[in-house]
Amino acid sequence: MALGGEVNDDNASRQTSHKVKKCPVNNNVNIKSGGENVDKEKSEKQSAKMNKDSAVKAVICSNGHANTPNGRADDEGGGGVATPRVSYAAAAKKALSPTINNVPSQSEFPTCEESQKPKSKNEKPSQENTTADTATKLNGEKPISNDKNICKKDKLGTKEPITNGTETKSTHVVNGGPQKNPQCDISSSNNTKLVSNGINSDLDDTKPNNAEEIKVSTADVAVKNAEISINNKVQTKKTASIEKPNKSEKNKPTEKRENLDKKEDCKDEKTDSKTDKSNDDTNKIVNGDKDRESSPSEDGDDKKRDAEVVFIQDLGFTVKIMSPGAEPLDIQVSSMELVQEIHQVLMDREDTCHRTCFSLQLDGVTLDNFAELKNIEGLKDGSVIKVVEEPYTMREARIHVRHVRDLLKSIDYVDAYAGQECSSLAFLNVVTQGDILEKKKSRPESVDCTPPDYIMPGSTERPLLPLHPGLNKENKAPQCLKVLTTSGWNPPPGPRKMCGDLLYLHVITLEERQFHITACPRGFYLNQSTEEVFNPRPSTPSLLCHSLIELLSIVSPAFKRNFALVQKKRMQKHPFERVATPYQVYQWASPMLEHTVDAIRAEDTFSSKLGYEEHIPGQTRDWNEELQTTRELPRATLPERLLRERAIFKVHSDFVAAATRGAMAVVDGNVMAINPGEEPKMQMFIWNNIFFSLGFDVRDHYKDLGGDAAAFVAPRNDLQGVRVYSAVDTPGLHTLGTVVVDYRGYRVTAQSIIPGILEKEQEQSVVYGSIDFGTTVLSHPKYMELLSKAGQQLKIMPHSVISANGETVELCSSVECKGIIGNDGRHYILDLLRTFPPDVNFLQLEGDELREDIKSMGFPLIHKHKLCCLRQELVDSFVENRYFIFIRYAAFHLQQLSAKRKATEQKAIEANKETEKNEAANETEQKREKSQEKEVKDKKQKEDKKEETVEKSEETKKQTDNEGILLNENLSEIDTDVAKKIVESITDSFCSGEKQENDSGERSREVVAAAARAVASLKESEFDVRFNPDVYSAGIKHAATPEQLAKQRHLVKEAAAFLLTSQIPAFARECLEHTSAPMDGAALTEALHARGINIRYLGCVIVALRQHPSLAYLHAIALGEIILRAAKHLYTTHLQSCEAMYTGAAAAHFLNCLLGACDNPTPSPPENPVPAPASARSTRTRRRARNRHRANTSPSPSSPAQHWQTLTPRQLFTQIQQELEAYWGFGLDAESMDSVIQKHGLQKISLLRSFALKVGLQIMLREYDFDNKNKTTFSSSDIMNIFPVVKHINPRASDAYNFYTTGQNKIQAGAVSEGHELIAEALNLLNNVYGAMHGEIAQCLRMVARLCYVTGEHRDAMAYQQKAVLMSERVNGIDHPYTITEYSHLALYCFVNGQVSTALKLLYRARYLALLICGENHPEMALLDSNIALILHAVGEYELSLRFAERALTVTNATHGARSLKAAVARHLLARTLSCLADFRAALVHEKETYTIYKTLLGEKHEKTRESSECLRHLTQQAVVVQKRLAEAYGKSAALHPHPPIHIQPPAIPSVIDMLNLINGILFVQISPQDIEHFKAEIEKRHLKDKPIAGILGEHVEKSETAADTKTADS
DSSP states (O other), rough: OOOOOOOOOOOTTOOOOOOOOOOOOOTTTTTTTHHHHHHHHHHHHHHHHHOOTSSEEEEEESSTBBBOOOBBBBBBBOSSSOOOOGGGGGTTTOOOOOOOSSOOHHHOOOOOOOOOOOOOOOOOOOHHHHHHHHSSGGGGGGOOOHOOOOOOOOOOOOOOOOSSSSSSOOOOEESOOOOOOOOOOOOOOSSOEEEETEEEEOTTOOOTSSSSHHOOSSSSOOOOOGGTTTTOOOOOOOOOOOOOOTOOOOOOOOOOOOOOGGOOOOOOBBOOOOOTTHHHHHOOTTBBOOOOOHHHHHHTTHHHHHHHOOOOOOOOOEEEEOOOTSOOEEEEEEETTHHHHHHHHHHHHHTTOOOOOOEEEEEEEEEOOBBBBBTTTTTTTTTTEEEEEEOOHHHHHHHHHHHHHHHTTOSSHHHHTTTOOOOOOOHHHHHTSOOOGGGGOOOOOGOOOOOOOGGGOOOOOOOSSSGTOOOOGGGEEEEEEEEEOTTTTOSHHHHHHHOOOOOEEEEEESSSSSEEEEETEEEEEEEOOOOOOOOOOOOSSEESSSHHHHHHHHHHHHHHHHHHHHHHHHHSOOOHSSSSSSSOOOOOOOOOOOOOHHHHHHHHHTTTTTTSOOTSSSSOOOOOHHHHHHHHHHOSHHHHHHHHHHHHHHHHHHHHHHHHHHHHHTTTTOOOSSSSSSSGGGGGEEEEEEEEESSSSSGGTTTTTTHHHHHHHHHHHHHHHHHHHHHHHHHTTEOOOOEEEETEEEEEEEEEETTTTSSSEEEEEEEOSSSSTTSSSSHHHHHHHHHHHHHHHHBOOOOOEEEETTTTEEESTTOOOOEEOOSSSOOEOOOTTTOOBOOGSSSOTTOOOHHHHHHHHTTTOOSSSOOOBOOOOHHHHHHHHHHHHHHHHHHHHHHHHHHHHHHHHHHHHHHHHHOOOOHHHHHHTTTHHHHHHHHHHHHHHHHHHHHHHHHHHHHHHHHHHHHHHHHHSOOOGSOHHHHHHHHHHHHHHHHTOOOOSTTTHHHHHHHHHHHHHHHTTTSSSOOOBBOOTTOOOOEEEOOOOOOHHHHHHHHHHHHHHHHIIIIHHHHHHHHHHTSOOOOSHHHHHHHHHHHOOOOGGGGHHHHHHHHHHGGGGHHHHHHHHHHHHHHHHHHHHHHHHHHHGGHHHHHHHHHHHOOOOSSSOOOOOOOOOOOEEEEOTTTTTHHHHHHHHHHHHHHHHTTTTGGGGOOHHHHHHHHHEEEHHIIIIOOOOOSHHHHHHHTTTTOHHHHHOOOOOHHEEEEEEOOOOSSSSSOOOOOGHHHHHHHEEEEEEEOHHHHHHHHHHHHHHHHHHTTTHHHHHHHHHHHHHHHHHSSSSSSSHHHHHHHHHHHHHHOOOHHHHHHHHHHHHHHHHHHHOTTTTHHHHHOOOHHHHHHHOOOHHHHHHHHHHHHHHHHHHTTTTSSSHHHHHHHHHHHHHHOOOOOHHHHHHHHHHHHHHHHHHTTTHHHHHHHHHHHHHHHTTTOHHHHHHHHHHHHHHHHHHHTTTTTHHHHHHHHHHHHHHHHHHHHHHHHHHHHHTTTTOOOOOOOOOOOOOOOOOHHHHHHHEEEEOOOOOOHHHHHHEEEEEEEHHHOOOSHHHHHHHHHHHHHHHTTTTOO
């Protein structure tokens, strides 16, 4: 699933500057190596190198399991054919060909990029919307459609200016420092998130604690959230980018995408290509996201919107900044930047960061913060801009204090552990002991290679403390002050206001001195107040400083010293360690943190302003208006779409943060209900313009569907509905902002509020759908129009139902879906819980039966509720599968008809010719001839009839045979494209009404009808597979005839059967082929969902995996997952039943019963006060004794023992078994949890991690003893926190998606440079949408790093991969499977760059994390062990290397088989290591095995077999030489030299690198230009099917799995 993109390295670019560069038309990889100081010459050289026709191109075997959920996806993407597309750089000359419609997996989705060169070309607007949220297969699961239904190229000639919005202003960092070389910066060229050293930018508007936020313009999205006006006046401003201004900062003025009014005309070539109608036939949706293809009604293939491609030269120049008390500063700026960006730079620089209240003046004129530099009169190269301190206002003073507080806490981890401020952890630089880009090469012999004991193969120790390295005192942030808080004397009384007092502060310094400080318009000074006495007069000597930091530095030497240290450490942090993440990441383990006095934190928590946007005028944010307005933004051109998607993403991430905070406040009892008189479970809440409801069955709404169980699952189903309707993105159809939050045992649904809905009853509001489950049903023409458009893509069939009044009502959704027209005139749909067809395998059907084979599997299972639905991914796969069966079935029979017709015509022609000849030759005997001819004809007719009968019987036989083939064979066996063309030509002729000769048209119709029947199509004459979601809903009267209803029900049953008979076996096959190897339960869940398999089928999946011994590791992961899910269900009710005072004790007790070894754990006493006794005679001693007694008997003196306390491990295990049987139909045959863990090799630490992540627990970071039977493992003090588990939709960047897939396919076709260019541009676009930090960027960066590596740019590869690791740690989690993958890639690049010690540290870290989450038996572990063994081998640590190599072989034999190619490579590695230890006998044994495997699987002539044969010969020679030496030595002086020295030649580093490349799936292939052309032709011909590609590359591609051994090449 790797993603790619160009991102630049900030560290490397510190000392660089930017010159203006023109975008060369033919330079494909203009600034590809932005990660390093790459100047123009290098750029051009590199481009030239990559454009060489006969250069060494790299076929990259994806770094592991082609599409794995654990992040090793096929690096070059899988799926469709790349349509020709030129890079943005060449925009002025060429027009862009369209993107492909087959969407790759979600994980393959590319992401944001740190400043790329702007390119200029753009694709057809109608094809961009692949919002992959619903669609894609997470983690690299290729959607089936990728391989089979490759969509063709649409006509396209559009070129649109890449402006970042209606008014484009580019974003660049303005940082000081002399700059010479053009250099990419991390900034996205246009809407990037600014974080200047720890200070969030305007993008981060949810956090008002940073000064610049309040000063910042209506930023990047033009949707500064409160400023989205209903008129949609969206104004784009820019934000600066992340930077490291500590050293010379950089800013790259590149060619700008400029305002539409300044267009320059460029030559326009239009690239037209045929549109394959197959796309329209199938309405392909790849996992829910249809590529928004242009329907004939929209553009008719004729309308082409051509916008000019615009390159406006962006002029860069240098200005001098003069700050009071600081050295003059030269900074490089761009003419298109805002004055505001200079502000941001100054507030982040070490020497100027203490200033917040200042203006910039040029020649005595104050500059407008939101003016572009090019519009400022008199500003030119060398101009001097003065920093002028401005008077404070009350607001500015508060901003300044907040800014100072943020600077003081900018390097600690408190917010990350507390789950606040979108802060999270990153330990890469702790692991590598500094920035790897600043390290020098280490000599192999000087490397300390000894791994910690717990990392060694075979170790059973799984410590938890190393998970968070560097938490020692040395790394602790220095403390600058003991207390900085607002004073209790606030606000200033009237007389002091008249003297200018704004606010009072109280400070305690490290020297234990207390000061009271006054803020006034001129700055800050010490006053004479104390804790008890208010005396606001200035103290003597009078000190007035404009900055609080200056004042504190004067009064406290310790503050001055430590603040300098904090600044230094802050500036050393990588920007990716400081920028906020889009969504909060929670840590499941945390050390005990010191809790300090922090008035600002307290103010944020308890203030009435909700903590949001105090700088935005007016009331709280109108979330619904913002969410809907952003969706209504124009999307005709690429700039408009970028602006729109950025706006949607920004508002959505803000809404998720607000909804999460509100849901926690609701559960914590911090929000008043709107119906306070009702019982707590029925209460509803409104907070911050968001509506909150709890997951309970209010007013028996779900009584017939399963009560509370149905009410609990309904919000999740509703969210899935919102997800797919948002992805389809039908203009005019609006869904509510929806977030589902699980917190402290409660499920809270947060929704935006439809305008006007609170003013009237629901009965009056609903104009479409039913509010009483189908008794009374309404419809509305506008809703039918909108929903039928969406329904075409979602495979929802319009259907009619009969309302209570007898009226027939047509719907295009389930009856539960309600349509409400808001007071704003928008058409909203809500209650989308039955968007998808019901899952009949979990429903009790009345008067209806499942298929016999499904019944034999034990279905239907009776579920807790009746809301089980199939997933969108399954619906898509099923429809696609049926479509392929349909076209192949029809095509086969149409070909037969055609062949027969041709044969008959041929015979008739021959007969006619013969007749004419006879007539001419025998005119005289005409009569006799005629009579003879009649006889011949009669005879011939009889023969023809006989022949036809034979033909027919043969054809019938063939037909039946082929029906079996067509219905059962693998899709890739028949040429689908040919089949499509045949069927389309016939169906076209039906539609156009052409008359066909004889009865062939009728026969063709019959064939198509037969094919439609074969796939249970709802229409007789064409393919139509759609679903009626209400087909099994109780209480609904259907208007359809019984036959139609039976057809619709049959289709739903077939889809459910398809899941069991096709999808689950396909998943097991995938795992057997190691294209998928999930590392933990979450990754397994993603992999299953990607195939459309619901988690309620996990029991079936476990049964399917159990049959394959090589999948024992995955069986164990699945078993652990199902047990923990059952435990989670029980934990929810367990927490609901306990008092708030005992939450920690209850959680700890549950963990003891689940994972502890103690048979009867007693609940640990919480440290709570005991109610005061009635008489005062109780002494402290008695109180203590009573306290102890009560703690052991009951938690509350006034109540009996609570339910949660009575739980025992045996009871809990029994309940888990019952839950498994009831929910999954899965029988767990075991006596206790310990026996299950022992039998299946599960790890308690892995189970603890997984469970904590599932339920939102945070436990203390310490070592836990899981085996002590006398002492409980967990106590109440081990429960550090409970976090929310948040589910929401993920808005996507669609245009970038298309660029990315095209780039992947270019790379697969051998055009590495073109592919690299496209992927770079995809990342550029993504940066516009996502800002600087997003989960998918890490995968993009990994892709770019891989591309740099295979093209020889090793240092750039390391720089990009460093960013990938940091970003993965920040957005996925420090122990996420993707993070492990990133670490192992970085280790390879570090080794190749000569950083051997660093490479080993990274691999040890990756191995530790893998041990923690999945244990030693996972195939990923074999890969890590092979890498570690090779590097240890390279540095001469043969004994250590041997242990890892042996472990790798053991795991490989278990997972891949002893006779697999991977086992051959593992044995070869082991043989190399043994030979270095002079154990030639053992080495020969392993190498012989290797040779045998190669010979068997590849043949004697294969290169690998020959290499192994040569190796055997060499080893034999060595063994003989050693024996001779031994014999000689023993013969001469056995006593003196018992062990003669044997000189072993250490391996050469290049040979080690070759072996590492092999193991990690990187294969270099020599390709000539002819080969590339041939290869491209083959790809186009086969449309990237899973067939071997013939020709010169065929062998390489087919054998890349063999040659690249531990990784497969997905060509």
